[in-house]
Amino acid sequence: MLPPVWEVVGAGQSLYEQGPVAxxxxxxxxxxxxxxxxxxxxxxxxxxxTAMWASDYPGIEEILALFPLTSFAIEQGATVITVPAETPAVPVQQSPSFGSSQSE
Incomplete structure (x- = not known):
């Protein structure tokens, strides 16, 4: 279930980078x-x-209407991403000869 659009775009809800994109x-x-x-x-x-584009999301048209420029909701919808509380451990594969001090 998606949260209301105002919760997504409300004050303090943005984590982003900006600048020119090739x-x-x-x-x-x-x-x-x-x-x-x-x-x-x-x-x-x-x-x-003079124009902007944003991911489609239920209610996004209300937000886009607030901007004084031509705006469009693109067909690719917004993606929900979950960041886990703990980062899973990366499996380490050891080679039997790696770091060995024994001569062969």
Whole structure:
């Protein structure tokens, strides 16, 4: 069940990076995110700030209508991501000869 859009975009609810993004596929990484479930809304705007795009989400049109520019909800919906409270241990595979002081 998705939370109401106002909870997702409300004050203090944003963890993001911003800046120019090269054409094509790009990746942004956010570190040190507290455990919990988050809705990942993607948004972008053009260079002259006359248009913006945002991930589709129930009620997002209300939010987009508040901006004084042309806005669009894109077809790719928002993604829900859960950050676990504990990071799972990474399995370590040891080689029997690695670090061995015995001569062969």
């Amino acid at each position: 054409p094509g596929t790009s990746t942004q990484v956010i570190a040190d995110v507290p455990a919990g479930s988050y809705v990942a809304l993607a948004s972008c705007g053009n260079a002259d700030s």
